Structures are given as C-alpha cells and as structure tokens.
Amino acid sequence: MIVNPNSSLSLTEGLVASARQVAQRADIVAGRATRAVPVVETNVDEVWGSVSVIEQVAQGELEGIDGYVIACFGDTGLAAARELANGPVVGMTEAALLTATLLAHRFVIVTLPPRTMAQSDRVVWSLGLAHRCTVRAVDVGVAELVGGAAHLFDLFADAAQRGIDEEAAEAVILGCAGLSELAPRLQAQLGVPVIDGVTAAVGLIEGLVEQGLSTSRAGTYARAVEPSADLRQ
Amino acid sequence: MIVNPNSSLSLTEGLVASARQVAQRADIVAGRATRAVPVVETNVDEVWGSVSVIEQVAQGELEGIDGYVIACFGDTGLAAARELANGPVVGMTEAALLTATLLAHRFVIVTLPPRTMAQSDRVVWSLGLAHRCTVRAVDVGVAELVGGAAHLFDLFADAAQRGIDEEAAEAVILGCAGLSELAPRLQAQLGVPVIDGVTAAVGLIEGLVEQGLSTSRAGTYARAVEPSADLRQ
Amino acid sequence: MIVNPNSSLSLTEGLVASARQVAQRADIVAGRATRAVPVVETNVDEVWGSVSVIEQVAQGELEGIDGYVIACFGDTGLAAARELANGPVVGMTEAALLTATLLAHRFVIVTLPPRTMAQSDRVVWSLGLAHRCTVRAVDVGVAELVGGAAHLFDLFADAAQRGIDEEAAEAVILGCAGLSELAPRLQAQLGVPVIDGVTAAVGLIEGLVEQGLSTSRAGTYARAVEPSADLRQ
Amino acid sequence: MIVNPNSSLSLTEGLVASARQVAQRADIVAGRATRAVPVVETNVDEVWGSVSVIEQVAQGELEGIDGYVIACFGDTGLAAARELANGPVVGMTEAALLTATLLAHRFVIVTLPPRTMAQSDRVVWSLGLAHRCTVRAVDVGVAELVGGAAHLFDLFADAAQRGIDEEAAEAVILGCAGLSELAPRLQAQLGVPVIDGVTAAVGLIEGLVEQGLSTSRAGTYARAVEPSADLRQ
Amino acid sequence: MIVNPNSSLSLTEGLVASARQVAQRADIVAGRATRAVPVVETNVDEVWGSVSVIEQVAQGELEGIDGYVIACFGDTGLAAARELANGPVVGMTEAALLTATLLAHRFVIVTLPPRTMAQSDRVVWSLGLAHRCTVRAVDVGVAELVGGAAHLFDLFADAAQRGIDEEAAEAVILGCAGLSELAPRLQAQLGVPVIDGVTAAVGLIEGLVEQGLSTSRAGTYARAVEPSADLRQ
Amino acid sequence: MIVNPNSSLSLTEGLVASARQVAQRADIVAGRATRAVPVVETNVDEVWGSVSVIEQVAQGELEGIDGYVIACFGDTGLAAARELANGPVVGMTEAALLTATLLAHRFVIVTLPPRTMAQSDRVVWSLGLAHRCTVRAVDVGVAELVGGAAHLFDLFADAAQRGIDEEAAEAVILGCAGLSELAPRLQAQLGVPVIDGVTAAVGLIEGLVEQGLSTSRAGTYARAVEPSADLRQ
Secondary structure (H helix, E strand, C coil), X not given: CEECCECCHHHHHHHHHHHHHHCCCCCCCXXXXXXXXXXXXXXXXXXXXXXXXXXXXXXXXXXXXXXXXXXXXXXXXXXXXXXXXXXXXXXXXXXXXXXXXXXXXXXXXXXXXXXXXXXXXXXHHHHCCCCCEEEEXXXXXXXXXXXCCHHHHHHHHHHHHHHHHHHCCCCEEEECHHHHHHHHHHHHHXXXXXXXXXXXXXHHHHHHHHHCCCCCCCCCCCCCCCCCCCCEC | CEECCECCHHHHHHHXXXXXXXXXXXCCCECCCCCEECCCCCHHHHXXXXXXXXXXXXXXXXXXXXXXXXXXXXXXXXXXXXXXXXCCEEEHHHHHHHHHHCCCCCEEEEECCHHHHHHHHHHHHHHCCCCCEEEEXXXXXXXXXXXXXXXXXXXXXXXXXXXXHHHCCCCEEEECHHHHHHHHHHHHHHCCCEECHHHHHHHHHHHHHHHCCCCCCCCCCCCCCCCCCCCEC | CEECCXXXXXXXHHHHHHHHHHCCCCCCCECCCCCEECCCCCHHHHHHHHHHHHHHHHHHHHCXXXXXEECCCCCCCHHHHHHHCCCCEEEXXXXXXXXXXCCCCCEEEEECXXXXXXXXXXXXXXXXXXXXXXXXXXXXXXXXXXXXXXXXHHHHHHHHHHHHHHHXXXXXXXXXXXXXXXXXHHHHHHCCCEECHHHHHHHHHXXXXXXXXXXXXXXXXXXXXXXXXXXXX | CXXXXXXXXXXXXXXXXXXXXXXXXXXXXXXXXXXXXXXXXXXXXXXXXXXXXXXXXXXXXXXXXXXXXXXXXXXXXXXXXXXXXXXXXXXHHHHHHHHHHCCCCCEEEEECCHHHHHHHHHHHHHHCCCCCEEEEECCXXXXXXXXXXXXXXXXXXXXXXXXXXXXXXXXXXEECHHHHHHHHHHHHHHCCCEECHHHHHHHHHHHHHHCCCCCCCCCCCCCCCCCCCCCEC | CEECCECCHHHHHHHHHHHHHHCCCCCCCECCCCCEECCCCCHHHHHHHHHHHHHHHHHHHHCCCCCEEECCCXXXXXXXXXXXXXXXXXXXXXXXXXXXXXXXXXXXXEECCHHHHHHHHHHHHHHCCCCCEEEEECCCCHHHHCCCCHHHHHHHHHHHHHHHHHHCCCCEEEECHHHHHHHHHHHXXXXXXXXXXXXXXXXXXXXXHHHCCCCCCCCCCCCCCCCCCCCXX | CEECCECCHHHHHHHHHHHHHHCCCCCCCECCCCCEECCCCCHHHHHHHHHHHXXXXXXXXXXXXXXXXXXXXXXXXXXXXXHHCCCCEEEHHHHHHHHHHHHCCCEEEEECCHHHHHHHXXXXXXXXXXXXXXXXXXXXXXXXXXXXXXXXXXXXHHHHHHHHHHHCCCCEEEECHHHHHHHHHHHHHHCCCEECHHHHHHHHHHHHHHHCCCCCCCCCCCCCCCCCCCCEC
C-alpha cells in the first residue's frame, strides 16, 4: 500500500502507477483516508499527516496488506505506522537515502521549500548520514507541485547541479513525492543517478517481504498493550 | 501554560503546582484539551498527543499565553507548538538536557518503559548530546505512575545509581513528568543533582520572555501561509 | 551473481540456494574464481579476497551479469567491484545494516572471530550507524564454519541475547555468510528479526535493477581511463 | 555576579546594566578583580583571564554570591569557577548556544577576530552542536570594541546575513560580550532572533537558583581536597 | 623501508631521497616489488597496490626491516602490512593528518584527482578528523605527476589558498606522494605549514622504533594462524 | 624542553631521564618554573598549571629551545604554549593518542582519579577519537604518585585488563606522567602496547623539528599583537 498523507488523488494515482512499474510481484494499492491534509509542508501539517497515516494503515491492516510505503518526504508518521502494521513499513526518505549509499560516496537531497529542510535533516541524522549527504531546497511551496512538476525542472536541475559541483555529490535524491516525474529527465541531464524515494521504497518492501522480515516487536515498535484507537473526547 | 498531552487531571495539577514553586514572575496555567490520550507511551500515542498539544496551544493563543512548556518526556508535538505559538515553547526533555550540561560533565536519563528509549534518543541526538548522556529505562509502564510514583522509588534509585557507577554520570534526568515528586528524595540519596524537566522548562521560558526572545520565523518554524486548521474530511 | 571470495564451493552453493529462495525475478548464479582464499579472516586475506572479487566480476561482465552481491562479511573488494561492474553491486554487510535500520531502532552484529571486529566497524562507520549498532564477536575462527554452523548455535544465541539485554538491540545481524543457516532458529529463539546479509543484498540488487539504477560514474566509481588489468611484472 | 575577566570597567558596567534589565529577582553585581587582562583574545589571554575569573569567584564566595555568569566569549575559566563556587556558574557562550537550540533549527555564531574561532569551536564541540551551528568571524580585534561596537554594525550585519543566506541559519549568536549593544538593531534588520550570551546566562542562572540546582560534586567538579590557593613560589 | 605501490622508480627514488633528509638514525631503503601498478588512482588500482605492498613487506621481513612507510595517499594496503610486519607501519596519509593536528586547529587536504576524494575521506573518518579537516581535489590525473609536479604548482597553490580562505584551514596536507617537491615553495607562498606525508611518516616510524613500540597483536592485527601466502589457484 | 607544570622535582628528573632514552638527536632539558602546583588534578590546578607552562615556555624561548613537551595528562596550557613558542609544542596526551592510532584499532586510557576523566575526554574529543578510545580511571589521587607508582601496579593492571576484555582495547595509554615507570611491566603482563605520552611526545617533537615544521601562525596560534606579559594589577 502506498500511504500518501495528503489529499491529492491525482498525486496518489501517479505514485501508484510508478510503483507498479518497479514492483516485481507485489500488487500495489493506494491508501484511502477519510482525512488528509492538502499538502504536508509545516510542522502542524506533519501532525495531521501522521493522523492520516495511522488511519490508512489501520484500514490496510483490515485488508491484509503485506507492507506499506510512506509516500511523503520526511517520512511522516513512520514510527506509528511501524507499530501498527504487521508487515514492514518503509518511508520514502529513508529508502532514498539507503539506496543512495549503494550507488554513490556522497549525495544531495534537493527538496522544497526551505522550511522543510529540518524534516530532511531529521531522517539524515537518524540514519547517521550527515557525513555523506547534504540538503538543498528550492524556494517553492509544495502546493505548486500539485498539478505537476514539469514547470520547475530548471529550478531543480540547477540546485542539483550545484550540489554536484560544490559538494561533490555523486547522486541526487528528489525531496518530494511530487517530483518523481522529473527523475528520468534530470538523470539524463545531470549524468548521475537520480533517486525517487517511493519507487526505492517499493523495492525495499518487496525484499523484506520475500525474506520474511518485519518490524521488530522488541522495544521501540512493540505492540501497544491497549491501543489508543482515537483521542478520548 | 503547562501543556500536558495526556488526560490525567491530577498529574496536570501536580505539574502546575510544582511549576508555580519555581516561577518567578509568571502566572502558571494548565492547558485544557477536549482531546487527550490516557498516557503517552507508544508511537501512536505520540501522534495523538501531538494533536492534543496543537489544540491546547491554539486555545492558549486565544488567551494570550506568553510561553508554553510541553510536559511530556520526548517533547511530543514540540515543533508544531513552536510554529503555532507567538511566544517561546520549551519541551521538558530538552530543558532537562540543557540544564544538565550546566551542572555536570556526564549525565543519565532514567525513563520508562524501555520501549520509549527511542523517544529519549531522538531528543538527545537532536541536541548532539550522546557523548555526554546515556539513557536507561526501568521496566514499568507509564500507566503505573498515574496515581503517584512513590512506590517506584527504589527501582528508579537503583537505575540511577547504576548510571552513576557504570557510566560516570554526575547528574540524573527524570524521564517522565510523573516522576517529579521523586526528585528531592532521589537527590538526597544519590548525592548528585536530579533534574525535573518541567520545572527546568519553566525557568527557561521565563528567561526567554524576559529577554524578549521567541521562536525564529525564518525557515523551520515560519508561520504557515494557510494553516491547516484540521483535517479535511 | 553471488561473489564469494573464498574457495569453499559448498558454502557458495548454499549461498546461491538461499539467494534463489528470496529472489523474485533474478536468475542467481555463482561467481567462479580461478583464485580464492580458503577463508577471509585476516587483513591479508582481505587483499587476496579482493583480487578474487575483481576476477569474478570481470568474468561476470563478460557474461552480462545484471548485478552482484559480495558474499563476505566486511564487503571485501566492494569499491573495486562497483567500479568494474555495469550493474549495481551490494555488499552483504551494508545490506544487512541498511535492512536493520528499517526494522529496529538499535541492533547488534554478531560476528567472528574478534580480530574481524574492525572489518565490521569499517562498514558501520562508513554508513554512520555507530549510534544504533554495536558489534560483538564470538571467539571462533571462520574455518570452523566451513562444514556448517549448527554446532555453534548456542554460542551465537548467547552473544546475540547479551546484545539484546545489555545494549537494547532490537534486531540481530549475522556477521558471516556461513552463519545464514542459523537465522530461522535464532529468530525463533531470540524473538527479534535475525538478518542474513546475503539474502538482504539479493533483495536490494533486484530493487535497484527494477528501478534502472546503477553505480554513479561521477567521482569515486568513475570508469578507469585505462584499467589496470593486472599487475605489471 | 557578572564575572568579566578583562579590565574594561565601562564594559563591565554595561554588562551589569543589561543584566539588570532581564533579571527577575536577582540582585546583579560586578565581579571585582585586582588582576585582569585588557582583552581576552589570544590563548595566553585565556590563561590570565582564567586567573582573573578564579580571583573574582573566590571573592564572590566570601560575599555569599548565589550564582555567576562568565561574561567572556569562549567561557574562559568556566570549569575552575564551577569547582570553586557553591552556586551555579553559566558561561555566556554555552548560554547563547543552549538558548539558540530553543529558538531555531540552525544558527550561526558571529565572533571576532578569526583567531578566536577555535574558542567558539571548543564550546560548540563540547555541547555537541556542530551539526546545527556554524562559526563566522569578522576581521577586527577585540580591542576595537572597548569604546563601543556601533561603528562595526555593518560588518557584523553582513557576516550574520551571509550565515542566514548560505548556511540556513535561523538565529544569530553574538560572539563577544562587547557586542550586546548591537543586538536590538541587528535583530530588527536581520529578522531573526539575535542572542546575547550574557543576558541569556542571567536567565539560566536565575532558573537554576529557583530550582535549587547547583554544580554536581560527583566527579569533574568535586571540591578539591586541598585547594591550590595560589602558585607555590 | 619506503613502500611505494606504484611502479615509478623515479618517484620511489625521490621519496627515498627526501626521507633520508629527515631521518635521524634510520637507514632508508626502497621497497622492491616484482609487481606494481603504474599509478594508484582507481579502486581497482588500490587492490593491486595492496598486493604490491604485501609483496614488498614480505620481502622486507626477510631483510630484517625495522619499520615501513606506505608511500601512497590513501594508505593502500596499510592493514595488511601491519599484520605482516614485525615492526611498526605508518601510512603517509595518517602521518600527515596526525602531524597537522599538532600544528593547526583546522587543515585541508589538497589531493588529485576528484575521484580519489573518497580515499582521503576513508582515512579522515577512520581517525575521526572530519571536524577539523576538509578535502579538496584538483582535476588532474595522478599520471600527470609521474614526470614531476612543478608544472602544476599554480593549480595546487590555488586550491590550497581557497581552503585557507573559505574553510579557515591553518595548514595544508599534500594529497599525493608525488607532490612532495612542491612543499617548500607552497609553504613559502601560502604562509602556513605544508605537510608531506612521507617525511611525516618517517619521523613517526623513527619515534616508534626508539620507544620499542610496534603494532598490537591483540585483535585486529594479530598474526595469522596460517598466513595465506598467495591465492590458491 | 620537558615542561612539567607541577612542582615535583623528582618527577621532572625522571621524565627527563626517560625522554633522554628515546631522544635521537635532541638535547633534553627540564623546564624551570618559579611557580608550580604540587599536582595538577582539579580544574583550578589546571589554570595555575597553565600559568606555570607559560612561564617555563617564556623562559625556554630566551634560551633558544627548539621544541617543547607538555608533561601533564590533559595537556594543560598547550594552546598558550603553542602561541608563545617558536618551535613546535606537543602535549603528552595528544602524543599518546596519536601514537595509539598507529598501533591499534581500539585503545583505552587508564587515568586517575575519576574527577580527571573530563580532562581526558577533552583531548579525545578534540582529536575526534571517541569511536576508538575509552577512558577509565582508578580511584587514587595524583598525590599518591609523587613518590613512585610501583605500589599501584595491580590497580592499573586490573583497570587496563578490563578495558582489553570489555571494550576490545588493543593498546593502553597511561593517563599520568607519573605512571611511566609502570609501562614495561604493564606491557609484559598485558601483552599489548603500553604507551607513555611523554616519550611519545619526544619522538613527535624530534620528527617535527627534522621536517622544519612548527605551529601555524595563521589563525588560532597567531602571534599576539601585544602579548599580555602578565596580569595588569
């Protein structure tokens, strides 16, 4: 299941379509939320996005989903999803970063807008990759991507090229699910691997399922004794 | 305002009372939430706790609150609260850690239960203090603290003493708002400073307000262009 | 291709068999070397093991191999293999570590013998995972694994359990290709995910190939202008 | 007590005056030294400055001082002062850094002259904040500040702006006690919090005193068995 | 013994000559290899270079050599050499880095070509010096140095000056054995210490021998039970 | 010149004697101070010890000393000495740590008493070696070493052995100048290199002098425009 915590159906459909292209055996479905945020950009958005993730995963568990991809840069709601789901859960940000370590010595995240750089840092620091990964942002709101990212190609190409030239980046990570359509053209122009976290996460989930591996229940992601189904009102 | 994301009124009242003891000029009030979780222990609890924090801070802004203390170990909802509030916001975990750096070379967090150690790590790593702070947990659920912590004194004293003996800790941080009542007796027995994050945060907030300092609006905590008041349903 | 730099054909066959179990679309073959070391344990072994990796990958390129797994803990010869191969190359150590980050907050490598701990550290540090991963070793030479690891089960189970109890490890990484047969029984006894790097690497390689991603040719892994086919004598 | 290890009485008076503006209950006094350095800039200056700090704190203890602020960037003599004083001691550099973590994701120190950057690094590294804080210096000697800093406003504003633009700093730390007069105007022009360490330290000391917390006597800052009152000659 | 893993006799002779200038008591000899690579630049070169190092050290042991210097930036084959040799072994890269810490707060490596920056990073990270050392590369192949480096003076001087100006470097490390001839002129022009790793390593080896210290045989560099004399074919 | 900031003439004589044993060309002399502390143990001791170092180096400059060794664990007064001296200055702690990196993958400092562990940490962190070095302390005051360390052999041997067994240390650093007499017997018993910082520093200084290298005058250790000869009174 592709879990998109924002309410853009067209974006979700695009993500599912590209996930299906790389999936080997998995049947890809979209999460369905009764609640979602228009975009996940602010810190408050992240909280409401996490609520949407919880709802989608809870619904997925009823449907017997084998694994989940969090399709939002910053991996909103990832820890809660891991706790709730029987199968493995992979965030698109961590997927992109882990993939980059396999392809390049140094790499750069190009995200948007600048206010979300701390969300990238959070995942980079958690994985301990600050010595190999830098973060750059273009000054465009996430809302501008809702109808497609093609008009922003030059902006992202320029930021990525600066990462290559000034920080010796050898691969580029796209810092938003809505940017995935730019990957092939960017890769052609830049001459280095351009990584889309959603498709990277699909590959990781399929590998985990094949190996019979899922989230550890010792400690951090143990099952709740009594799940807090919702807020007590 | 003391923002307690769990629904225990007696705990909130205790926190307000001890905050009033250390406040110098501030008038301390309790946040009031229509929604709260019984305890904040799991990763899902943290999401719902963050929703409660958002609600309490939004209400506080209507009442002209000057500053906020997040009274939950792990600093649940801190980033969103900073974004929403005009005045400064301080989490009890970061407050305790920063205070410990002023009193001791090395220190130890004693928290509960073991599954929450990752929440402590998150704050320790964000502040870069892993070289000076270790984390220990006693195997007791947060729910056992709701009626008071006195019966757990020996358990916490023993864990803290091991941190002192084995890791050269020179100060102890209490890893839960519900442990503050143990501080004086623990400090007497252990012979090192025992830090309660809620009272530490009150001091920090008062200092920030006196200096006229509040959250930076450049970047991470910038105001939302269009706040997501609630989930679109 | 499973690239095993040691000369144990039975081990290679076992690795290929278990790789085939998790492979989704890939046709798994074993690398064939005219030169190999009996086991890779010392620092000198690692150099000769790297020579064997180079030879196997060079042969694989002639056969049109799509991707390579280095089946030796410490990821012997990985950088050279990346440089030589058209397709992606994944080491079993990095594969296990990246997989562990998706399943657990903290984890432990159990390797052998103690003299190889620096080889584990090398990969852990390169990935920046020292804050989440500890390394333990049992005092047994790699040669003892050549005929099977079953007789060492208790030794490894005990070391893993100590990592869980003393370092809050939530998952276990097997620190040698020859230990993979122990994984199911260890996982059953320990109650946490037990990760075998070779099967983890197969999943990663398949995902990379599906995404059309391979090693960056900008910088570190650029093609050699004039490859040094062998030593000038 | 404001402990200024340099001999500029006008600077000390200015520091006491601004400390009084933010103090809530504390009665602020200036340390009086028979020995002081004109400015603290070189490594040798730091040693003599530490001697001055020791003398001022020893005198303060005779007068029953409750807490001390080291008013010199680099926190000259801080460890010795902690060891000597009954009450807590806070350095202006650590105070500014801890305060910045509460207001901003990333921040920049603007200090002077370049030769003192290692003194800033020393405090930044000790607190583990290198992942969030950069250090910049303007090429002006400390002596130029003795008569006031107003003529250097543009120089500091420019350096701070570059930290904001190039390193995504969201707050600015003034890297010298003599710069505090620039804070309001800099904050107005830059649009981000500008932190003066001396006033920040006053708030921290007041909070510690209210909480009844002081330096740990276990380990690093234990009382000397036989204090070395002065050098044996 | 100066162990140069590449086949340039003129370079080896130059290295021996400059080593003799700084040696105090040691009799400096050149390693003789039947096998060597023309230059060590790629990751494959490093493997073959390591084979050459092993062969030279094995020969040196027969001749009773007291200590070895690996004269190749990146310290190719260092771990294997330590394992084989009775006496101490020092790599030119680690020697240069350790020397720089004694002379300067921050420093810069200027190496070539950009593809080898990961080799520098490997040594910098292993020593934990990333907080004090940056790495820069000029876009010239190692082969261009075979006949001498004088024609590249301006290129290296410019890169080093940028490290001094932009990263506050206070010393410069030459990132290739073939650059040593540039050291005096660079030091005169730049006005900061310019460190050649080969001569630095000679001093370190002499000091170790005088102290009677050699590689620890506990753990990482323990003697092999049964040395792998060569690949089984 | 061996600069011993404490007033024990017998200790200084012993240090000079052992330095002469490892010196190759250098003529070793003892620093003479009119002022010194009985032992350097507390933070206040370190300040007075630094004053003694400054005085001894200033005197040494009049005598044309080529290089200086700070013979006090913690490297008291090192930065000021570097600034004052024309020739290079090496601290015994940094010398021991750098030497250990050349001999072992991991190592342990055994110092005394526990209150000085922060002084070891300071040097370990400044060099970035916390990933390879642990610090242990025996509970004995420095004053007990003044008449010789032989009676403490078992205590130190036991602490070192625990570092070897529990932390995989492969070499041992003696954490006090007064412990050097124990080195040969400890090395024989423990079976790993035991490093004395003073003799290690002598080797480093000789190497620097032979290479014509001294402290960088760009930035941190630049000459003072107007040296603060003493405190203004």
